[in-house]
Amino acid sequence: MNILESTVKVQHTSQSRLHQVDMNHIPFGKIFSDHMVVAHYRNGKWEQPEIVPYGPLALTPAVSSLNYGQSVFEGMKAFRSIDGEPLLFRPQENFRRINRSAARLCMPQIPEDLFMDSLRELIRLDEKWIPTKEQGSLYIRPLYFATDEFIGVKASESYVLTMFTCPVGPYYSEPVSLLASKEFIRAAIGGTGAAKAAGNYASAMLPDKLAKAKGYNNVLWLDAQHHHYVEECGTMNIFFVIDGVVITPSLTGTILQGITRNSALKVLRQSGYQVEERPISIYEVQAAYYDGRLQEAFGAGTAATISHIAKIGFAGEDMILPEVEDRKVGPWLGGKLERIKFGIDEDPYGWVVKA
Numbered sequence: 001m002n003i004l005e006s007t008v009k010v011q012h013t014s015q016s017r018l019h020q021v022d023m024n025h026i027p028f029g030k031i032f033s034d035h036m037v038v039a040h041y042r043n044g045k046w047e048q049p050e051i052v053p054y055g056p057l058a059l060t061p062a063v064s065s066l067n068y069g070q071s072v073f074e075g076m077k078a079f080r081s082i083d084g085e086p087l088l089f090r091p092q093e094n095f096r097r098i099n100r101s102a103a104r105l106c107m108p109q110i111p112e113d114l115f116m117d118s119l120r121e122l123i124r125l126d127e128k129w130i131p132t133k134e135q136g137s138l139y140i141r142p143l144y145f146a147t148d149e150f151i152g153v154k155a156s157e158s159y160v161l162t163m164f165t166c167p168v169g170p171y172y173s174e175p176v177s178l179l180a181s182k183e184f185i186r187a188a189i190g191g192t193g194a195a196k197a198a199g200n201y202a203s204a205m206l207p208d209k210l211a212k213a214k215g216y217n218n219v220l221w222l223d224a225q226h227h228h229y230v231e232e233c234g235t236m237n238i239f240f241v242i243d244g245v246v247i248t249p250s251l252t253g254t255i256l257q258g259i260t261r262n263s264a265l266k267v268l269r270q271s272g273y274q275v276e277e278r279p280i281s282i283y284e285v286q287a288a289y290y291d292g293r294l295q296e297a298f299g300a301g302t303a304a305t306i307s308h309i310a311k312i313g314f315a316g317e318d319m320i321l322p323e324v325e326d327r328k329v330g331p332w333l334g335g336k337l338e339r340i341k342f343g344i345d346e347d348p349y350g351w352v353v354k355a
């Protein structure tokens, strides 16, 4: 605690906005809690992080992140245990990933204590913003971007790391439909697919909009070289269950290394499921579908934990997957991970930490 207090400077809001929020009806991604972290990297070093009231940052249009996209981010959540205790799920993994993303975008590494102390202090300060289990969770967005006021194309020399939070409702997602197409790609080998870089999401917006116009929820990305190996969805890694075997694409450098994906693999393996991490082509999925061997498909990500996939469109045809009630792996896994996150089930992995 002493370390926290001495390393993060806090400026409290004069008036909390918490009373304005109906925690039982939270609009997604639009309500932000009282405080945010701001840490500057300038003159070759990190300055003391500050927590200030949530609000605008002063930026000019010349800042390099706005012009050239030198910007990376993270997505994580704080949960309230059934005993009311604030919990975080594997925050160290988000810290490691933002630094891997930063390295790929030629940005300085963030010191671990700066990231973790700021995060903990922010959650401690806005603890009342964490909804109860029934109401949802508190989404946390660390965002790290270049701030040089310079329009030459080069890595910035100054940066801001900010963290802000946003209560979100429980994720009762309907099963989703995905469109696999050869028209667009998300990431190529040697590119930034494994980084959580802002630009990856910008380039996905047009394909996503076109998929939605055709009645699908999201794109199912195929690899850039052959256009047939399945990669991932918009904000989720993908899993298939074929003949009782759980298969997920291996990490080739083009896929985001999801923390939910990694957690799912551990829990499944430990529970005796046969799991394969390997390249899987959309034609293999299609063949399994037509042979009646494609039992399940689900996405894994922080937003929904596990999202069941109802339908996959490819080459003008739809693969319609079994009803969720008739599935075994996805529903079991989703429930198990949720119970670990909320501190209901025992956590033998040490993933859940007090906020």
Ligand SMILES: Cc1ncc(COP(=O)(O)O)c(C=O)c1O
Residues within 6 Å of the ligand: 075, 232, 233, 234, 235, 236, 237, 256, 257, 258, 259, 260, 261, 300, 301, 302, 303
């Ligand atoms: C492209 C992409 N893939 C996969 C994921 C799932 O990652 P995680 O489980 O760490 O949320 C995300 C979400 O962060 C994502 O944006």
